[in-house]
Amino acid sequence: MSGALRDGLLGAALFLLLWEGVVRLFGVPPWILPPPSGILVTTWAARASLLPAMLATGQEALAGYAIGAVLGILLAMLLALAAPLRRLLLPVIIAVNAVPVAAYAPLALLWFGTGPLSKIVMVAFVVGFTVFLNTLDGLLRVDPAGIALLRSFGASRLGVMRRLRLPAALPDIAIGLRVSTVRSMIVAIVTEMLGSQSGLGWTIYEAVLQIDFLRVWAAILLASLLSLAFFGAVGVLERRVVFWR
């Protein structure tokens, strides 16, 4: 186990202990803040309905993430190669991206229904922007001397893209991909809250209506764990791919 991971786990354990202690010591009512032990017990007891919800949200987030990442990288490559097109499109793209995601969510529900498709589209949209902007930044920030060298070897623009720009941009692409993991979970859950028949977001929304706050916390716990696992997995992958940093 790495030192950072051990410290992180230790910190989390201390935080949970403090939480448990404060709730018990001051007798905080569970509808304001339940103790971690209560949340764990509820999660286990309701596993039959919570696990499928977690699976549904995870699938939506993952599918949207994959689509968004691929489209974001491809669009960035295209706009890095075509400067006139970039000058035309970039201001529009940035303007669309400046509006908070939640504002588009009702439209997505209207166009793509309350099934998984609307969540996948929303996640892809947000991940796509994040990855696109990071990738474009990396592709354009490449050392001009390196580009000159490859051109002196007779490389075409595509050759420079493949052998220099793209690998040089990998650290930036990786940052976009890492940030996007958490965003993909947030967007999937928020969109589920606005209209859905499954998933953790929908579970939270429903539990609030039923005043079942332990169930809300149980869903939040699972969402956090899923998000953390996703973030960690991409981080591990990143360290393998971008080994020279």
Place this chain on the structure above:
Amino acid sequence: MTGAAERLDAQLTVAAPPVGRVKLSLNGVARSFGAVRALDRVDLSIAEGEFVTLIGPSGCGKSTLFNILAGLLEPDPGGTLLLDGAPAPSGSLLGRIAFMPQRDLLLPWRTVLDNAILAAEIQGQKKREARELARSMAAEFGLKGFENHYPQQLSGGMRQRVALMRTFLFDREVMLLDEPFGALDALTRALMQRWLLDLWSRYRRTILFITHDIDEAIFLGDRVTVMSARPGRITLDRTIPLPRPRQPSLLTAPEFMALKRELLEAVEEESLKAFAANGP
């Protein structure tokens, strides 16, 4: 030696016509950047297989000249540039001259071998074949045992040898080397100079070599050319009649000293001009 290296050897040495045929010829080649005149009508002619060194104060336009020769920078209209006797317009030079820029520019995600074959790969050579050839040449470039290392793991001298290997493997008759040993310590530099001469005597490329070290310019060159302070032009073109192969003891020989004195005067004059124009 493996078959691949032999093939390269044959390719490089057998076809060499008698020294004396003009390989590269510049006539009134100039370049300005806006109001800044970087290069002022450069006249220079280099014979096949010749080793010409170029020396001049910093900022005088040496790298600009190399960028023009590599096809990366368009010269101002008016001058002529001939490669093998034929006019070579700027765009046509890309991919025809092996250019080694001032910084090594090794790619951190490629191993030593894969950095060395970069140009060959871009030229469409099969990766496996290029690697095999590079592997057979690793010892000659002092990189044996480091083939699969990454640039970050190498010393400055080794990095330069990888960059040089990349330039050699970009199988072109003319090589432009921009201060390749400028960042190395004196001892490493002296070793690399002799090693480069050794390589050159075997592969017989036409070399134009930028340096700001007069000893280096004389020790390496068949000719030393001196460029003036900006706007740069060739103010002195001195043949170096010292016999080859050259040994380190040459550096203290009287005939070497005489040449050095002569060149030092010319360079000092230009450096003073640059100093007066730009300040320290």
